Every structure is written in C-alpha cells, then in structure tokens.
C-alpha cells in the first residue's frame with residue numbers, strides 16, 4: 001500500500017466527503033478552500049437554505065415545473081456555503097471542488113479573489129453557463145485544472161477503511 005496522499009488527493013477526498021453530506025438526490029457537490037500553506041480554510045456542500053424548513057422547499061430538478069417548485073430556486077451551492085461560512089481570508093486560496101463551478105459561483109470566486117480552482121467533474125462542459133463561468137474565471141486570472149483520482153487510490157482507501165474498522 002502506498003504510504004501517503006499528495007495534497008491534491010488529500011483535499012479532493014475531503015471535498016468528496018463534504019459532497020456525501022448533501023441531501024440533493026441527483027447532484028451532490030462538495031468543496032474545500034485551502035490556503036497557501038495547505039491548511040483548510042472552509043468546507044461546504046450544496047444544501048437548502050440554512051435555518052429554513054426543508055419540507056417546505058424542493059429537491060425536484062424537473063425544469064418543466066414552475067420555478068418555485070424546482071430545487072434551483074432554493075439550493076445554496078457548495079462554494080457559496082463555504083464562502084458564507086468561512087472563518088478565514090479566502091484571497092489567494094485554492095478551491096478543491098467535485099464539480100466545475102457554475103457561473104454564479106464563479107462570480108463569487110472572482111470577488112473573493114481565489115487563486116486556483118481544482119475540480120473533478122466538468123459535466124456541463126460546453127453549456128452557455130459553463131462557458132460564462134470559464135470566462136469569468138479567466139478574466140479574473142483564476143487558473144483551473146482537472147484532477148484525476150487514480151483507481152488504485154480508491155482501492156487503497158478501501159483496504160485502509162477495512163483495516164481501521166477491523167481494529168475497533
């Protein structure tokens with residue numbers, strides 16, 4: 001078994017763990033903001049508006065429903081949650097996120113002056129909104145790169161979990 005995770009793997013796995021906390025039945029997104037010393041600043045996942053009764057909101061994603069019955073009217077994205085709840089300075093930070101940021105989050109990332117975005121999936125590539133997000137990040141000088149997690153890493157983690165649990 002390999003000895004250690006590199007920083008990219010370490011923080012992307014944290015972003016994945018954060019995404020696992022999301023109640024969205026279709027799209028679970030998680031993220032972590034990290035400073036230049038590789039210390040975590042903030043973490044988030046996509047969720048309904050904090051403090052509101054979720055039963056009165058919606059997780060439905062059908063775009064033929066009236067907007068007030070769609071999740072898009074209410075869900076706060078992982079990046080927005082992490083920014084809103086950050087206890088540290090985000091300027092110059094790196095963002096690890098499981099899905100390439102949408103154009104609304106790109107506006108916020110540009111405003112708080114993030115330095116780099118490292119992402120796993122870019123499933124909306126080619127869409128108008130995705131192109132707008134990339135334009136905003138590009139104009140802001142925010143670099144982006146896609147991270148591939150190796151399947152051996154997943155196997156190693158599985159072995160590690162089993163070993164850890166067996167020692168309880």
Ligand SMILES: [Zn+2]
Pocket residue numbers: 077078079101102103104105106
């Ligand atoms: Zn977003």
